[in-house]
Amino acid sequence: MISPALTRDELRALAAAGGAAPSLHNSQPWRFRPSADLRRLEVYADYRRAVPVTDPDGRALHISIGAALFNLRVAAVHFGRAPVLRLQPGHPGRQPIAELDLAEGRQAGPEPFGRDLYPAVFLRHSSREPFANRDVPEAVLGELLDAAHTEGTVMTALEEAEVRRVLDLTAEAEARIAADVARQTETRTWLRPEAPAVDGIPAAAFGPQDHDARVPMRSFTGRPPAPAVLAPPPTRRFEALPQLATLTTHGDRAADWLRAGQAMERVWLLATLHGLRVSVLHQAVEWPDTRRLLRDPEQGPGHVQLVLRFGYGPPGATTPRRPVDEILDLPADPGAAQGM
Known part of the structure; x- marks a missing residue:
């Protein structure tokens, strides 16, 4: 089932989920760009936000982007899409590092991740606090x-x-x-x-x-x-x-x-x-x-x-996030251009 084009609100919500991922030093080295038909989302590495001394080969940068990709997949399912991920690593700068095809709507059936993980996207924090002396079951x-x-x-x-x-x-x-x-x-x-x-x-x-x-x-x-x-x-x-x-x-x-x-x-x-x-x-x-x-x-x-x-212990402090407008390249809004 082909889904309609993604709305601007859906694109912003997807980007917010992707941008909530963890990254080395909270560097947030990603950018998101929808395709012209608004049914695919391209993911780029923002090498200006690399941490080259600590991460000279970009391994941690790619792991961070991978975490953002998973959040995008979870959010896409939440919005009724059946995401198809294509990895395209090795492309520096101007080429996307991955592409998420969101053209297909999700069919009724079991939760693809076993359970709905979307609520956890914005609850997840890194906790550097002491934990209790209690075993994980x-x-x-x-x-x-x-x-x-x-x-x-x-x-x-x-x-x-x-x-x-x-x-x-x-x-x-x-x-x-x-x-x-x-x-x-x-x-x-x-x-x-x-x-x-x-x-x-x-x-x-x-x-x-x-x-x-x-x-x-x-x-x-x-x-x-x-x-x-x-x-x-x-x-x-x-x-x-x-x-x-x-x-x-x-x-x-x-x-x-x-x-x-x-x-x-x-x-x-x-x-x-x-x-x-x-x-x-x-x-x-x-x-x-x-x-x-x-x-x-x-x-x-x-x-x-x-x-x-x-x-088990304290949730950990929240870390700041870049505004969606800084990580999402939205096309110009025709209505805004016409003063609508």
Whole structure:
């Protein structure tokens, strides 16, 4: 069934959902452009919003765009469309990195994502707060693993020994980041201690550090913190043994990164509906050597794209979002041009 052209309100709602996705340093490196017939939505990488020192190959940028793509798919279903996604990675700048065909209407039937994930799109936040010492139920964890698998990735829930090994690698990577002047300088360009802002990381989202130094959370203000930025973050006691999972792809090219981003967001939205909080321990994937060591050889070949931390606790602070008009290239409104 061919659907009518997307209305401007639908296009704006789609863009708002895509723009709610997570991204490294909340850089929001995406733009959306409808086709001339208003039945397709092209997704572009905004390389002006890249984080090149921390993410020199653009892997994190593509993962962020993948998360935005999944939000677009969820929103399209919400508006009665049957989205067909075509990935077109490897096109720099002027070429779309992906295209979402929205010409077909959705037929009656089961929810394509297992349940309606749309409400979670705008509830999802990264929580860098301590979580409770409470296990995620096996049934819920199984749903999350299945969600990642459906998007063509493998999510592995780590046992205690692997959790401690990954935490050690993350702590090593965090120490190297803290000592890297270029990375610290780049990170501080994305800090937004003064409100209001439309991107970057507000002070409320920095989060505390673990008082017992078990869970190596990223220190956005540096060690020691730059006086011109902020005072040292507070310390709190985190969970004794965090629940971690790795997200792995078979390949390690742009298309794999886009799939990883979609899988991450599918897992994250589902976790949000289950009342779980999520944060990304990203430090170890930012260095080639620690990233290689994240892979458990017993799990077979693969490339770890993300380390996710799950738990029950505070929802985390909201982060600012760019206005829809900044991320959506709408055609001129004929009615407005005629003064209607």
